[in-house]
Amino acid sequence: MTSRKRASLLIAAEVVAVSCSKIGPITGPALAPGRADFSVVAALGSAITAGFQSGGLVSRHQTTSYASLFAAQVRAHSMDLPLIDGDGIPPLLELKHFYPPPIQIGPISTTLGNPTNVGLGTTYHNLAIPGARVQDVTDTTHYQAAPRDTFFNVIQRKHGSLARQIATQLDPPPTFLLFEFGSSELLRPALNGTIVGLTTVASFADSFRLALDTLAALLPNAKLAVVNVPDVTQLPFFTTVSNKQLDANGKPVVDANGRTKFLLGPLFDSSGKPLPLSASDQVLLSARSAVANGYGYPIGTFSYLSGSPVAGQGIGLTDAQVLSNSEVLTVQDRVNKFNAIIDTTSRSVTHPHDFAVVDLDGLLRRAKSPGIELRGVVYTTRFVTGGLISLDGVHPNDLCHALLCNELIGAVNAKFGSNIQPLDPLKFATPTSSGASASRSP
Amino acid sequence: MRLGRTLSAVALASAVLPAAALGAGYGIYEQGAAVLGMAGAGTAAVNDASAVFFNPAVMTGFAGTRFYGGGTFLQTTTSFAGVAPHPGYGVTEEMKPQQIFPATAYLTHRYPGPWAIGLGYNSPFGLAVEWKNPDQFTGRYIVTHAALRTYNYSLVAAREMGKKLSVGFGGNLVWTRLDLRNRQFIATPGGGGGQLEVASFTLTSNVNPGYGWNAGLAWAPLKYLKVGSTYRGQVIIHANGDADIDQFPTGDSQVDAAVAASLPPDQPASTVIRLPTIGALGLAWSWGSSWTFAGDAVHTGWSVFKDIPIYFRNSTSSNQKIVENYDDSFQFRFGAENRRPAFTWRFGYYIDQAAAPTESVSPTLPEADRQGATLGLGMGFGTDKRLTLDSYQLAAFVQNRKTEGVNRDGYEGEYKSFASATGVSLAYRW
Known part of the structure; x- marks a missing residue:
């Protein structure tokens, strides 16, 4: 056998070996119900x-x-x-x-x-x-x-x-x-x-x-x-609408001291003005349109939730719109x-x-x-x-x-x-x- | 000057060819035909200029100047069969067969007195992955193409410390290039969770350098027994490059606008490439004048391969880490050489432990335990046999690797690979 034939045989053997190496599809196992019966x-x-x-x-x-x-x-x-x-x-x-x-x-x-x-x-x-x-x-x-x-x-x-x-x-x-x-x-x-x-x-x-x-x-x-x-x-109905006042970029508004301003909620102070929500109060998704219309925002501020500025109404969100x-x-x-x-x-x-x-x-x-x-x-x-x-x-x-x-x-x-x-x-x-x-x- | 030209030519040849990992992780141990004829058991037994890689301390045993250069024709195939939940039973995928030729070149010189030096070029690490039909490949969200190329230049020195002991040490300059490609999917903006294939992603690093060191020891306590050990330090390369994101239009203007707003633009990006430590301990036992038997234990510090980070220069919120968390691994290599007047023949066997934990076995690097068998032949030419041609044949039997339902990318199934190598090296001594 010539060296060329030997080399050809060697290469052919490698090609065969490589070809055989492809894995075949795997079939899913038959259902074994164990101790249960899933027939109905x-x-x-x-x-x-x-x-x-x-x-x-x-x-x-x-x-x-x-x-x-x-x-x-x-x-x-x-x-x-x-x-x-x-x-x-x-x-x-x-x-x-x-x-x-x-x-x-x-x-x-x-x-x-x-x-x-x-x-x-x-x-x-x-x-x-x-x-x-x-x-x-x-x-x-x-x-x-x-x-x-x-x-x-x-x-x-x-x-x-x-x-x-x-x-x-x-x-x-x-x-x-x-x-x-x-x-x-x-x-x-x-x-x-x-x-x-x-x-x-x-x-x-x-x-x-x-x-x-x-x-x-x-x-x-x-x-x-x-x-x-x-x-x-923790479902989005309770977590989607922010309890904070948001600016046009969706960032929380802060006061002069850097403290976050929260939306007005259902509670009032002694003078009858709505109090802001606490940091852990959750505004419900059902309040979304109210917030978009300026509810929860103090007078002189704006809600941008609708995509354009809407003047704050100065009216707090209702108890039904907040989970305290x-x-x-x-x-x-x-x-x-x-x-x-x-x-x-x-x-x-x-x-x-x-x-x-x-x-x-x-x-x-x-x-x-x-x-x-x-x-x-x-x-x-x-x-x-x-x-x-x-x-x-x-x-x-x-x-x-x-x-x-x-x-x-x-x-x-x-x-x-x-x-x-x-x-x-x-x-x-x-x-x-x-x-x-x-x-x-x- | 001649050597410089030779090394440059070899480097150029290698630069245009991707390397495929034939060992654990992305290691390539195929660095010299004679040693590979004995399954790589060369830490104590190496007898040519590839000692620059296998154990530089051995260089003091080579008289004069020696050259050793060549390469290995590697052929690898990998295929995949899916299971539930994704990509599901009955699905099969296949990589394009890789047929490549990583090159090596070494030169050693023994000075009068105790010193010897060596120069080397090789590719000790590399990876080439390219899945067929990238537009339909079910794992294209992970990878369609991955290539790691290394171009390692070594300068080593060895000193004889008496008749029986030599030590070697040196430095490595490693140039690397990484290329990763995949497809980007997003959840449809409509909220139903359906996915849209919105872009192709390519990370291409520049050819970036890293530095490392190595050392070796050769001890001949008995006339018929040699002991060798070697250590190569890890190399960490901070690689700069470019990230290119090409958006696929969906035909829906709202969707396309939302996708465009969510994708990072083309920009400079960087990553970190980690090349692990390699430590080896070997024995070589001569039986009579014609036989040598050798055995090596090789430890590779793959635990350094924690992840592949991708840092975007401008869109840092898009930074990501592809978690790997490899484990250190061992190889055990055994070989024998029989020297006859007309030729030398060699054979060997090795086992190579997988470094990838099951969670990390993915289309990017479907790594598994493997065993290999080798057969080698060496022939001298000329009356004084200054010119020697060594060749070897290797068959690596890679165990099938299952993801066992724990793959990090949710790509479950079984990989099957096969690799073979045919190597040739030419030795010349002056």
């Missing part, structure tokens, strides 16, 4: 689980709630949902304008959507109802209390308690339950700038345990995943205690309940700071631009639901020894947080 997934909960976002409930977000995503990921029995068509109930908010600032948001339309699945003979697999509280799982007393009656009429449909419906009116019955309560108990008062009407810790504890006991009795073989309660005071520092601390304390009840119950030896705890609170805390990085982009809970919270400033958007689904998958895998694969969250991201078509807004 059902859900009880509030607005988050229902897929409520951008101020309304509509089919395009109901089908992308974390509950729907989870059921699809575990290849569960197809979920029957209380679908609502059109622009939703109420009509969803959409982004009218975003650049240059200020952002403008308004309803897509004034036309209410219609429920399209009310004739379903069984109950819905996703029986979550916006505004529902944990006591509603077993207690039908408050189902018709306005304004919650709208959604109870569409979803609960006067077919009995939520626990009984989910346990007895599905065929086949659920083998795995998602359970999410506690947010409505805190949000309803807080959204109105008050803590009057907050559910007490004792009431939550009693209702939570009663709900779990009832479900355990009705569905003894079903496993559960319980979503904990987020710190609602003490109110914030009260709500946060309630969040911590509700979550402690969930954690304690999950670990109870004397009265065991076999459920995974899904840390929605932790997810949103991470999202607030430092943020959640996906493919080089950092997502936060910042209003609109953060990319995770819908246009009502409270409820998660589709992307955040996908992240919550992954949190749920992680908790379920850890608890029950299953191997459910995580979602690619960005496959569920949309151009706008209302999920409206791109032709409506970018």
